Amino acid sequence: MASVRDADTSGKQLGLRMDDASYYHIKAPSVPARPALARSIRAETAIIGGGLAGLATALSLAERGRTSVLIEARTIGAGASGRNGGMVSAGFAAPTRLLERAAGPEAARSLMRLSREAMDLIRARIDRHAIDCEPVSGVVIASWFDDGEALAAEVEEYNTRYGMRLEYWDRARLLRDFPSPRYWDGMFDPEGFHLDPFALCRGYAVAAEGMGARLFENSPATGLRRIAGGWRVTTREGEVTADRVVLCQSAYPPRLLTAVARATLPVFTYIIVTAPLTGAHAGVIRAPYAVYDNRFATGYYRLLPEGRLLWGGRISTQERPRDLAGLMRRDLALVYPQLADVTIDHAWSGRMGFARHKMPLIRELTPGLWINSCFGGHGLNTTTLGGELVAAAIADGDRRWRLLAPFAPRWVGGALGPLAAQAIYGRARLQDAARAYWHRRRARRRTTVA
Numbered sequence: 001m002a003s004v005r006d007a008d009t010s011g012k013q014l015g016l017r018m019d020d021a022s023y024y025h026i027k028a029p030s031v032p033a034r035p036a037l038a039r040s041i042r043a044e045t046a047i048i049g050g051g052l053a054g055l056a057t058a059l060s061l062a063e064r065g066r067t068s069v070l071i072e073a074r075t076i077g078a079g080a081s082g083r084n085g086g087m088v089s090a091g092f093a094a095p096t097r098l099l100e101r102a103a104g105p106e107a108a109r110s111l112m113r114l115s116r117e118a119m120d121l122i123r124a125r126i127d128r129h130a131i132d133c134e135p136v137s138g139v140v141i142a143s144w145f146d147d148g149e150a151l152a153a154e155v156e157e158y159n160t161r162y163g164m165r166l167e168y169w170d171r172a173r174l175l176r177d178f179p180s181p182r183y184w185d186g187m188f189d190p191e192g193f194h195l196d197p198f199a200l201c202r203g204y205a206v207a208a209e210g211m212g213a214r215l216f217e218n219s220p221a222t223g224l225r226r227i228a229g230g231w232r233v234t235t236r237e238g239e240v241t242a243d244r245v246v247l248c249q250s251a252y253p254p255r256l257l258t259a260v261a262r263a264t265l266p267v268f269t270y271i272i273v274t275a276p277l278t279g280a281h282a283g284v285i286r287a288p289y290a291v292y293d294n295r296f297a298t299g300y301y302r303l304l305p306e307g308r309l310l311w312g313g314r315i316s317t318q319e320r321p322r323d324l325a326g327l328m329r330r331d332l333a334l335v336y337p338q339l340a341d342v343t344i345d346h347a348w349s350g351r352m353g354f355a356r357h358k359m360p361l362i363r364e365l366t367p368g369l370w371i372n373s374c375f376g377g378h379g380l381n382t383t384t385l386g387g388e389l390v391a392a393a394i395a396d397g398d399r400r401w402r403l404l405a406p407f408a409p410r411w412v413g414g415a416l417g418p419l420a421a422q423a424i425y426g427r428a429r430l431q432d433a434a435r436a437y438w439h440r441r442r443a444r445r446r447t448t449v450a
């Protein structure tokens with residue numbers, strides 16, 4: 001039986017429901033709350049949303065000597081940014097073949113390069129601002145399918161076309177550190193890394209404030225209006241008038257702008273964290289890298305500094321299924337039967353915003369109104385990229401954001417959108433399971449014949 005510990009006082013202090021605080025929120029040191037916005041203020045740029053997208057925008061503006069006011073509905077990092085898997089890797093939620101098809105090979109290469117530069121920028125900021133977010137290098141992509149040739153070709157393609165430094169790992173190499181009976185072979189990405197994302201949010205917030213950004217918590221924006229010479233954002237008790245506004249609210253209500261709400265699909269995904277692994281459990285996973293597999297419905301994990309295992313996966317229209325810990329434990333046991341009886345200490349869900357094409361929405365919607373949102377399940381590097389593109393455009397007239405021009409906001413299907421997403425996910429899970437079954441059967445036959 002899963003024994004899931006409730007969020008303790010630190011979760012409550014962060015304004016999160018008892019069942020809504022992640023492991024990161026619970027273990028974080030308590031810090032004084034920032035004020036709520038309760039008066040009328042002026043800003044060059046108003047940013048709505050205190051996840052990594054909003055914080056990265058504030059920090060990139062500050063680094064260019066530009067000031068901003070950021071308002072967050074709850075507390076900094078309360079959304080996906082402070083409760084995710086913590087894996088930082090190149091690329092976007094959309095596959096590279098979609099980038100090439102929609103934007104062309106040249107633009108796809110530029111976008112991939114920018115996504116990797118954002119990873120360098122995160123590392124540089126961690127060092128520059130002494131952000132204590134426990135970064136660890138190395139991400140492994142484990143293959144669920146017996147198709148080594150295709151995987152080796154993929155490694156070659158990523159390296160030659162996008163300048164990555166992936167290594168092909170055969171089965172023996174992969175299983176030495178990650179002994180799952182489900183895995184065949186894999187790729188190792190030495191440039192990828194993993195970290196505590198809530199600590200990164202807090203680090204970005206403090207760094208931006210240190211350079212002049214003003215941050216307000218518990219201040220949901222309830223209205224957005226164009227006024228002479230700019231925009232007015234209203235909150236319950238205050239307002240910001242600004243030359244421009246950057247929308248970074250992901251898939252949360254209220255609907256400030258119909259065009260954005262219509263183009264944003266909310267999707268939920270889940271994580272568990274075990275108790276510190278001891279005895280036989282402790283020796284199962286033998287390397288400190290983060291791992292995800294190449295199913296559409298991927299499962300991912302990483303060891304945490306206390307010897308706990310973080311396991312994540314699934315996407316759903318349901319914010320919190322009844323037996324979240326049990327559901328996730330079954331997924332973990334499918335990959336590692338050796339860990340089927342570990343104690344689960346924490347279980348939580350997170351809300352992601354997806355655009356229809358799975359690429360982020362980064363653009364000027366109308367003069368002075370920017371969006372930097374919809375990073376889907378691949379937001380750690382891309383939110384920093386989005387912050388850079390928007391800030392460089394505002395401060396220097398930089399036009400690199402136009403590389404994302406082909407990825408415009410498109411209707412995501414209204415009330416039927418989440419159901420369609422759930423159906424696509426369900427079908428992909430079945431396809432992956434069938435393909436893996438045939439590969440295992442074929443391998444068994446080969447062994448019998450031999």
Ligand SMILES: Cc1cc2nc3c(=O)[nH]c(=O)nc-3n(C[C@H](O)[C@H](O)[C@H](O)COP(=O)(O)OP(=O)(O)OC[C@H]3O[C@@H](n4cnc5c(N)ncnc54)[C@H](O)[C@@H]3O)c2cc1C
Nearest residue numbers: 049051052053073079080081084085086087221350379380
């Ligand atoms: C469980 C989970 C695991 C994930 N794992 C990974 C991973 O390992 N690697 C990776 O790259 N990506 C991962 N992701 C995706 C990544 O976390 C997101 O893409 C990224 O954090 C999105 O950042 P954001 O700032 O756009 O959204 P959020 O972090 O959700 O921030 C939006 C913020 O806006 C605030 N807000 C909303 N409306 C208003 C309003 N009206 N007024 C004021 N504030 C408002 C919200 O309260 C929230 O704090 C994961 C996501 C989840 C949920």
